[in-house]
Amino acid sequence: MDERDWLILQTLFKEKNMTKTAHALYLSQPALTSRIKQMEKEFGVQIVNRGRRGVTFTPQGEYLARCAREMLLKMQHIKENVLNMENKMTGTLRLGVSTFFTDYKLPGLLKLFKDEYPEVEFKVMTGWSNEMIHLAHNQDVHVAFIKGDYSWKGGKKLLFEEPIYIASKEPIALEDLPNLPRIDYHTDQNLKTVVDNWWAENYTKPPLVSIDVDKAGTSKNMMANGLGYAILPGMLLSDLKNIHKIAIQTRDGQPIIRKTWMVFPEEYLQLNIVRAFVEFVERTDLQNIP
Template identity: 30%
Template sequence: MDEKDFSLLHMLKECGNITHAADRLYLTQSALSKRIKAIERELGCEIVIRTRKGVRFTPEGELALERTAQARRELELLRRELGASQGEICGSLSAGFSINYSIVHLPELIAEYHRRYPRVQLDIVTGQSRTLHASLQTGQLDVAVLRGELPWDGMQYLLAQERICAVCTAELADRPLSELTYINHTTDIAHTALMTRWLHENNLGNDANRINVTDLMTCQELVRRGIGWALLPEIVLGGFDGCIRPCTFANGEPFIRRMYVDCQKESESLPQVRALIELIKEQYRADGDVPAAPLP
């Protein structure tokens, strides 16, 4: 077995289906099936069982997955340490970015990082913060930019504090929010609770006059078109020329949402990881956001 076989087994586990795994690995189903058989002959046991719902790993197969995951991590650590010893930033880096950050900042960030450190192999993932947080916890990511209060015991840096604003077009600015359609977007449980609190404190909890959408950018676009109003973070309001009112709770506390950079304990000393974190903070300093503190 080699590293390609390690990746093959883990892709098969992730997909749970020969067809989907073959597509992800750019193999034919026949080629993938033959390779699985070859691995089973080498190991001397059956590692997967084909069912109507896809494939399932046998107990021996689960053990092979565990051991190959360990082998992959050890090989990657060796490469990183060897790269660091050569005095040049290289190796690999797995990073996750929340969707909202990705839309606004990610292309510029990755372009500049690649220009500075072309020998680093990048594996970039975007998604909901809660999903990226789970990947960070299981070691699939070295570092992640996350929004909201998610528990983390590794290195954590407060990147920004965004105000949450009540937003509508200029044409609707003089009308009470209670008369307008509220456009709600899906977010994590903690932030949903804060939004609900603010709505109730301002007697705006009427579900009858509401549109629910799953993503923030659709929500923003509906506001731009004059459909109604929404609670939106500052990060998506660049260039918005309508009415923006920063929100405050009844006790005088500002309604904010924090953005963090979280990093694995095992990864924070790696040069390529530290370089990415510093570039993220440099980007925010250039944009006039929250000042960055030095890495510990």
């Protein structure tokens, strides 16, 4: 079994479909079938059954599929350690990045790092912050950028803090919010909980959500065109002029702040490229990255 075989098992177990697996791995279906038959011959067991509803794994196949993640991770660590024995700054950085950070900070940050270390490549996975912290816990990424506070016992660096605003095209009063149209958007559970708790502390009526969109950036653009108010992190609003902002506060008058963190398993600092990247981020002024 080589690395490609373990990847085939992992992907097929996820997809439960030969066609999708072949497409994902850029293989022909005959080549995929041949590799599976070779694995079955090597272990002397049947790994999968194929039927009208797709692929099902035998008990032996399920065991091998569960081993696939561990084997692939082990191979990845071996490659990284071998590269780390050289003084050259080379290899692939695996990053897990929250959606907001991906859209507004990551491209500029990676360009600056690439300018300094041109032989380093990147593998970037994006999603909600709770998904990225999960990748970091599983050591599927070297470094994760997350929004909000999560339990984490490894390396951790606070990158910046930003207030959360009620933003609108025209001036509005906080007491009028329950009767005004709100442009809502899908966000991570952490921010949603913060906003929902603030609302519950201040109002007895639910918000009047008139538009529900998928991204904060879409909500921002609709708000800027006067279609309603939105509750948005401050950094997202930094490029807008002539809008009205009210920072939301706790009942004792403290601003509600959203934090952005860089987190990483500390053992990864033994790798040259990870240590260089972490130190680079720590000395970079992220607020001024375009």
